[in-house]
C-alpha cells in the first residue's frame with residue numbers, strides 16, 4: 001500500500017516554477033529520501049504534502065486524503081519537522097513537550113507516557129527544566145523530532161533534520177529515523193547530504209523543481225551507472241584531474257575527498273595505463289588506482305552533470 | 312478543543328514571564344501613562360488667566376463672572392471693553408483666554424427667545440491646555456446655568472430651558488474635576504496600547520521564528536490559536552483596568568457611578584476590537600520590529616488625539632470627525648463616560664457596543680482573509 005501518492009504536483013511563485021509537475025509514490029513504512037541541492041524545491045514540495053501550502057495544480061494523497069481538497073484530514077495523520085528549528089527557544093524542554101502534546105490533544109497519562117518517550121530519545125532525562133535555546137544542535141534536533149511525532153502519526157515529514165549538525169549526531173539521528181520506520185511509520189526525509197541517501201529505502205533526486213532520478217539505491221546504481229568507476233589517489237589532485245579530463249577513455253571526472261573519481265569506457269585497456277600517463281608525462285605520483293563500488297553520490301554527480309551539459 | 316486552547320494560553324503566559332520587552336509594555340506603559348496624564352495634565356492648568364469683556368453690565372452678567380472667577384481654575388486678570396484691546400491681551404500673553412458676554416445677555420436669557428451665547432476665545436498655541444480650558448469654561452457655564460434656572464423659577468415662576476448654550480455632558484461633572492473626565496480616556500488609552508502591541512508582537516514572533524509552521528501543521532484551527540493567545544492578554548487587560556480604576560479612586564477620588572457589569576462587557580467589546588487590530592497588524596507584518604512600530608503608531612496616536620480623550624470630537628472639523636472612527640477608543644470612551652461619570656444604563660450607549668462589535672468583526676474578517684492569502688504564498 002502507498003501511504004503517499006503524488007500526482008503532477010506543481011507550485012508556481014509568480015512566474016517561477018518551484019515544483020514542476022512531480023509524481024511519485026511512497027510505500028508504507030519506508031524511509032523515503034528526498035534529495036537535491038538547495039533551491040531544488042524540496043521544502044516547497046513537503047509543505048504542500050503537509051497541507052500548509054496550496055498547490056498551483058496537481059494533488060497528492062497523504063494517508064488517503066487529498067492535500068488540495070482535504071488538508072485538515074491530512075494534518076491529523078502526519079507529523080512535520082520544518083527546516084527551521086521550530087521549538088520555542090524561550091521555553092524549557094518540558095514546557096515545549098507539554099505545549100506540543102497539548103496542541104495535539106494529548107493530556108493526562110497519555111501525555112506523561114509520550115513525554116517520557118520524547119525525553120528518552122532526546123537524551124534529556126533529568127534535564128527537563130533546561131531552556132531549549134541553550135541545548136546543543138544535535139540534541140535540539142532530536143527533541144524536535146520527538147515533539148513532531150508526539151501524537152504517533154502514521155507519516156512523518158522531516159525537512160533537512162540533519163543540516164548543520166555534526167557527523168556523529170547525524171548518524172545517531174538516522175538511527176532514530178530507522179527506529180521509527182521499523183515501528184511502521186512512513187518517513188519522508190529531505191537532505192542535501194547525498195551520502196545520507198544510503199539510509200533510505202527509496203529515493204528521488206530533485207533538481208530545479210523536477211525529479212531527475214528515482215528508485216532504490218541499488219536500482220539507481222544499476223540503472224544510471226553503466227560505466228566502471230575508478231578511484232585514484234595521487235600527489236596532485238588538481239593537475240591530475242585536468243589531464244584525465246582530456247583522455248578518451250574517461251567519461252566523467254569528479255573530486256571525491258582527496259581522491260579523483262573517473263568513470264571509464266572501453267578505451268581503457270588496463271589500469272596501469274593511468275600510472276604511466278600521469279608519471280611519465282607530468283611527473284605526478286600515483287599512489288593507488290582502484291576500481292570501486294559506486295556510491296549514490298557518484299550516481300547523483302553523474303546525473304546532475306549530464307543535465308547541466310544538456311542545457 | 313479546550314485542552315488545546317489551554318495549552319496555548321499556558322505557553323503564552325510562560326513566554327510572557329520570560330520576555331522583558333513584553334513585561335515592559337504590559338506593566339510600565341500603564342504606570343507611565345497614568346502618571347503623565349493623571350498628574351501632569353491635572354495640575355498643569357490651574358489659575359488660568361482670563362480677561363473679561365462685559366458688554367451687558369447687568370446683575371446676571373456680573374453673577375456669571377463671579378461664578379467663573381470663584382473657581383480655582385480661573386483667575387480674572389483684566390476687564391476691558393473693546394475688541395482691539397482683546398487682541399492685544401491674547402497677543403501679548405497677558406491672559407490665556409477671553410470671555411465675551413454679549414449685550415442684552417440678561418434680557419435674552421429671561422425672554423428666552425434667542426439662544427444666548429457666551430464667547431470664549433482661547434490662545435490656541437498650547438492646544439492641550441486650550442482644550443482643557445474650553446472644557447473648564449463649559450463646565451463653569453453649566454453650573455452657572457443650573458443656578459440661574461433655580462433662581463428663575465424661584466423669582467418669576469418659569470422654568471428656563473438651558474438658557475445659555477452649552478454641552479450637556481458637563482452637567483455630570485459639576486465639581487469641575489478633570490480627572491474624572493480624563494479617567495475613561497486613560498483606561499481606553501492604556502488598554503488599547505497594551506493590547507495592540509502585545510497581541511501583534513506575540514503572533515509576529517511565531518512567524519519570525521518559524522514556530523508558526525509547526526502550529527499550522529497541527530490540526531489546530533486559527534480560531535483556537537487566536538483564542539488561546541488572546542485569553543491571557545484579556546485577563547491582563549482586566550487587571551490593568553482594575554488597577555487604573557483603583558488608582559483613580561485612591562489618588563483622585565473617582566468612583567464608578569454606574570454598573571460594573573456594563574463596565575465589564577464594554578471593556579470586553581473594546582478588548583475584542585483592540586486585539587483585532589493587533590491581529591491584523593501581525594498578519595500584515597513580517598518582523599517584530601515592524602509590528603512594534605505599526606502597533607505603537609496605530610494604537611497610541613488615534614487613541615490620544617482622535618478618541619475624544621483630550622480634544623472634544625464635537626469641536627473638530629467634519630472630516631476629522633469622520634476620521635475619529637479609526638479608533639475603537641472613541642466608542643469605548645463614550646460608553647465609559649456614560650458608566651463611570653453619569654451612571655447611566657445601556658440605553659444611553661448601546662450603539663457604541665454595536666460600533667465596537669462591528670469594528671472588531673471587520674478587522675477579524677480581513678485578518679483571516681489576509682492570513683489565508685499569505686498561506687498560499689508562504
Ligand SMILES: Nc1ncnc2c1ncn2[C@@H]1O[C@H](COP(=O)(O)OP(=O)(O)O)[C@@H](O)[C@H]1O
Nearest residue numbers: 013018037038039040041042043044045688689
Ligand atoms: N514564498 C516563496 N516565494 C517565492 N519563491 C519561493 C518561495 N519559497 C520558495 N521559493 C523558491 O523556490 C525554490 C525552491 O525552494 P525550496 O523549496 O525552499 O528549495 P529546497 O528546500 O530544495 O532548498 C527556491 O528557488 C526558492 O527561492
Ligand SMILES: [Mg+2]
Nearest residue numbers: 042043083160
Ligand atoms: Mg529546503
